[in-house]
Amino acid sequence: MTINLVFTVLLFISFQYCSCQTRSEVETVYNTVFTNYSTYFRPIWNQSNPLTVNISFYLIAVNSFDEVEGVISLPGMFGLSWMDERLSWNPASYGNVRYLTVPQTHIWLPYIYLTSPSKGYHHIGDDEYMVKIFPTGMIVWMTGGIIKSTCTPDTTYFPFDTQNCTLTVVVFGYSPDEVRLSATAKVDLQFYVTNAEWELVSSVGYDELTSGTLPMSFAKFDVVIKRRPAYFVISILLPIIFLVLLNPLVYFLPIDSGERMSFCLTVLLSFAVFMTLVDDVMPKSSEPSIAFVSYYLLGTIVLSAFSTIATVFILAAYHKPDDQKVPAFIQCLDLSKNDLHQFTKFEQITIEFTMDTYN
Amino acid sequence: MTINLVFTVLLFISFQYCSCQTRSEVETVYNTVFTNYSTYFRPIWNQSNPLTVNISFYLIAVNSFDEVEGVISLPGMFGLSWMDERLSWNPASYGNVRYLTVPQTHIWLPYIYLTSPSKGYHHIGDDEYMVKIFPTGMIVWMTGGIIKSTCTPDTTYFPFDTQNCTLTVVVFGYSPDEVRLSATAKVDLQFYVTNAEWELVSSVGYDELTSGTLPMSFAKFDVVIKRRPAYFVISILLPIIFLVLLNPLVYFLPIDSGERMSFCLTVLLSFAVFMTLVDDVMPKSSEPSIAFVSYYLLGTIVLSAFSTIATVFILAAYHKPDDQKVPAFIQCLDLSKNDLHQFTKFEQITIEFTMDTYN
Amino acid sequence: MTINLVFTVLLFISFQYCSCQTRSEVETVYNTVFTNYSTYFRPIWNQSNPLTVNISFYLIAVNSFDEVEGVISLPGMFGLSWMDERLSWNPASYGNVRYLTVPQTHIWLPYIYLTSPSKGYHHIGDDEYMVKIFPTGMIVWMTGGIIKSTCTPDTTYFPFDTQNCTLTVVVFGYSPDEVRLSATAKVDLQFYVTNAEWELVSSVGYDELTSGTLPMSFAKFDVVIKRRPAYFVISILLPIIFLVLLNPLVYFLPIDSGERMSFCLTVLLSFAVFMTLVDDVMPKSSEPSIAFVSYYLLGTIVLSAFSTIATVFILAAYHKPDDQKVPAFIQCLDLSKNDLHQFTKFEQITIEFTMDTYN
Amino acid sequence: MTINLVFTVLLFISFQYCSCQTRSEVETVYNTVFTNYSTYFRPIWNQSNPLTVNISFYLIAVNSFDEVEGVISLPGMFGLSWMDERLSWNPASYGNVRYLTVPQTHIWLPYIYLTSPSKGYHHIGDDEYMVKIFPTGMIVWMTGGIIKSTCTPDTTYFPFDTQNCTLTVVVFGYSPDEVRLSATAKVDLQFYVTNAEWELVSSVGYDELTSGTLPMSFAKFDVVIKRRPAYFVISILLPIIFLVLLNPLVYFLPIDSGERMSFCLTVLLSFAVFMTLVDDVMPKSSEPSIAFVSYYLLGTIVLSAFSTIATVFILAAYHKPDDQKVPAFIQCLDLSKNDLHQFTKFEQITIEFTMDTYN
């Protein structure tokens, strides 16, 4: 039975014609059901059986995903519902009291914990929320907060990357023999607000029961987000690609112009500057793989260094006394003596390199 | 009935001629009304009806708006008032006691929550404030703090941008069948202190009732702020515009001077430096749209790269042996051979590009 | 009556010859005065009259002033004293017990709040301090902490700026009809430790009573601090001034040297680098006014850009075929052809510009 | 006896055929054993003997290792077990109640503290976990959190470094005569999630008993992690090595090209830029030793400075009037006049220098 059903039931009841529910009747119900109530013990009568707790997730927003630290920040609420048979009453005998709203600290609660929090192992949510108790003993508890979970980033295809983060939730302190979580498959998105940097691709809940020396009952919620790449394309990718296009131009610069060397070095320095820019948004991790952008930048720096070396040798050959022989491999490096139609060949190689990196 | 009315009533009473209100009488009233009082139950007698809570917002300042994180920080107070019929007395019988001031934890309170906080779902305000109780059972409670809410920034027209942030407040834990918020339209600005970076354009309150599987009663307060652009114009916009004006000058530099190439590259590098400056104050988001400043900078970098490419070809043509033919499109690129009156044409194109970007 | 008077009285008493004050007598006094004591009610008998609370400020240090965020951090203590007639006894009848030292939570307290905190509206000080109670019912309570208040920075004359921050303190929850603050004019500096970056110019306390729909009783403490400029002069101002002096030198560089253009551009780039340095210590605000240093830097960048433009035209004119006419305004720009005595004229203009900016 | 044994026992029992354990029987056991229970006193009967507390460590992940601050962040749980003879019962007499699950605050606990925390001396874990009590009086308590411990980094071989961090845990407040820790040798890794930047090399637990004026009983857990170097090799090491290879090329640049000096200086400046990059990830400590990367960079800067100096003298010699004699040591510095085969010699020296630094 899911939470949504609970609310449907709640709404159905609330449209009935009962206006006879006074505060004194509510107080009577409260005093009756809470007599001899102890919050220490699981609500189930046969303590050898596990209590099933239904859990569903209301995702409210994606606040941020920090690739460098590997932390996702998700405002969200968990809706939990279970049966506490001690807290049941007959509405007919108590002036048609349809439900009680009491502070959560008054009853036994299955506190849920994130298994991979970024800040510390504290139960999710504050201690100040309210729970709703229905005549059958059904408890509905909404708890939550800004859930900050570690999530290993995969920036291989940055800035076209998709991140898959799993929120694993557990009732810590109780074994699966005592409390068992049952997750709703559909993550509720009725309150979801879109994020300006990340697009929500999919979200799904499921539960898992592990065995071993320390068996656990997990509820898991997968949240898959996809980066909106426009900003990074405009401010990092495009400038780098234009810079790469400049690189082979050095071979067309006339040697007499005396600017070949500074051209090479300035382009090389610019790549180094862009490398630091890219590093700021990249995690320092080598797993699962390093971003193609990093390889691409390294490749362009190496290419740039080689064209600097080539330029030195061309200059050296050019200024050699005429009686010394210029090696053949240096001669063919010097494009400025050839015609301009070779230019397209070089550009083509560069563009192909760019294409290959991204495929 | 609004809060302001409450205070007017309060002031009216306080100017009456009663000096006979002793501490022992106040204690008697306190002990009388709080006998058998329970903070768990809604104060309304017919628990099937919703309790209406009036809410008004006192905006004290705009502390900051962080465009990169998308967080607005607003010191402010919420004034709430409602009827708790259990806490009423006849002033005539109790030595004209006009009101009680008690710690807020003594009574039932409709704790309010921000729906989009930047730190966590905790009720607004501390647990240490005082409430005022009037003989009719009217409660006046001021609560608040530095309200930090997420707010998606729209930096399209940066630094001439206007930000619209909505604070949505809800009484979490109670359905609209139980507690209903009624917001005052006018945000109270009597304590407002102006901010040095942002100008308050408008502020307005309204309430909203959503239906669906999980109905909610919201109070919303829109705060619209406008950036004071002078600082950014002086330290970012003007320097970039002067740099753009330098760009076309490269065509007037004589080829013999041997400084064309370094001119091009230095200007290109300068744009890259300014790009990093602008990036520091820009969110990394691609929604709702990327700032015009980013497009403008990308445009200037592309222009700059093209003039570098053009310069290479001009130099190559210039140093060509005389028997080779210089292509026509390169000839017309070389302005230094023409007269200076063509300069204005280029400047005009650049300025028009600048104008177009900002309109 | 001020706090200091209280302490003088206290010291006077403590030098008397009574050694007969035993712990059991102190316990008797405590048990007597706290019988039927309630911390909820204002200590004054006639609840229609306001209670006067004397407040004085002990400034301990200026920890920091963050110009960018606009936050001042002041370790300090507030000394409060008032009369609680319920807590009085006759020393003669109780073994000459001269005072009681009890935890602050045992008595009614006028909790004070900062109106412009940088972190949140919580009462000043922890809940763990002690209060001293004197036989007359006089209460002396020292509370405080590291007071972090927002304070709009005025960096117009940076680094020769003076900041004026006002700490406004209020007894939140009580109207001026209930509790009224009376501030000591002199801020106590006996524990003041000088700060390495800021010099305390003046500090003064006063109280203020506002009327309106929500009347308030404020105690205000003005703290005026002046920056010690030596560090910023050495690391920012002097290097910029030396760079400005280099600017007009470009006109003396011989055109044949082939280094005019790179001179211009390197100086321009250096100004951009220093602009980023200055920006780090400047608030992004445009109110009350933008720092002269920012205008000065913008001015030098503009000057530098113009000398770059002039250099381009001079070079273009210089390399023109002899049959074309060089415009007159370009001829007069080229100082390298004139004698060196014109140098002083340019330097003079630059220095005058510098002077004007700072006056 | 280890924790794992405890869980094995627990599991064994739970597969038995008893389904007769009701909530009322659990409540009876609880009420029986907790009668007259006091949490202040050590559970052992003979208070002159030490209580042995078994402790084992479940390492969940390595969140981060901050080399600059010297802080390791390890999510992990500690499993503690000990005998509290007051909390024992005969399952046969109490409806086969196999264990109790109670909040940890109900019983006496040996709170554990980290001796080198990065944030403050607070006991590990929150106050909200559950403990399991077995009929024999055996207590099993899982506590933990994100353990942030200082750990002196050894970056000598960066980025091929291995870090050895020791978590030292102590029951603060009790001497070894009162409580003694007994650590499990094997750190439990069944919940371990691999980190993208660090590889777990080994982890081991042991206990230690110190004597002296203040004897202590420590449980220690060594965690050895190894950096995955790929990212740093690609973004820092390889670019630096390519830059070093460029350095000796200056001697092949023809003197007439007029670009020797700018080549030298640009390479020198690039090293300075990379030095700042490396500094960002390096601790500022001089102990145990400074990273080879820093020495290597200093070496390359010195080499680069010397080749700049050499270039100046070569240029000075080259432009000398023919009647002055060029010193011999300058002549042999100028490789551009010799043939290209000397190039390999220089490259060899540079590569050997690189090799030597890393061995």
Add this chain to the structure above:
Amino acid sequence: MTINLVFTVLLFISFQYCSCQTRSEVETVYNTVFTNYSTYFRPIWNQSNPLTVNISFYLIAVNSFDEVEGVISLPGMFGLSWMDERLSWNPASYGNVRYLTVPQTHIWLPYIYLTSPSKGYHHIGDDEYMVKIFPTGMIVWMTGGIIKSTCTPDTTYFPFDTQNCTLTVVVFGYSPDEVRLSATAKVDLQFYVTNAEWELVSSVGYDELTSGTLPMSFAKFDVVIKRRPAYFVISILLPIIFLVLLNPLVYFLPIDSGERMSFCLTVLLSFAVFMTLVDDVMPKSSEPSIAFVSYYLLGTIVLSAFSTIATVFILAAYHKPDDQKVPAFIQCLDLSKNDLHQFTKFEQITIEFTMDTYN
């Protein structure tokens, strides 16, 4: 009597042959001494006399010293001991119970405060530690944490600086007539772990009694630390010194080489880059004095600017038509026309300047 004596006594007793101390006897002692115990009153019988509290400091480590913020972070414990005559018993009558270990909140405590904390005025240590009570009524309480104190940095001789930080501790809320601190001279270093960046030079404790209107009893602990300079020498000082050595080389560059100007400007720009590096680790304070490194860098920038100016005039003179006269002071600036032996003179001046700055 010092704490160490207490522990010696404790150890002596614990080696005696009494094994007859049962938990029930400990409980009896506890119940006896805590009957009618009140934590509000000072434990001394004659309340006119001050209670002496012995205090000693166990320094555990130096975590960090932040020069920019002026905050030292010292993990450490304070050992306090005093007499509480109410908590005494005759061991012979109570089964030889040698001491009690109880939570600190059960007894009266002299809470200690740091007078210059960096975070807020809260008492040192948590509320969860244990105290030991001996039969004579002697109390031993260990409290502490990571003590973060403000400490004005003196970076005059950076990176060879020594910092002297004083931790001043006070029992806030009690006058010296009530509680008096007596500090142990020797800071206990048995748990001290060496820091990788700072070397502990000395540490000493003493107490101080101030008079005035608000008399205070302080315990002070001086901690003197010395920076390990190796890292800063390698990464900042040595590169700057090599750069300074390059500066005078400009006069040896042949004028024809066309690289004089760019040499000057690149060196000047490099100094600016290093200035920003040094600024990052320097406080922005002008008191007690500005670091010699800052003066040194300013000096080198000025020197560099002057050699740029000189170079401009030399170039101007060199390219002058032959009929104009070159001023004498410019002629003597041009070293490239003289022989190389003048070089040593310049280097000498530079090195002497370096020497002078550091003496």
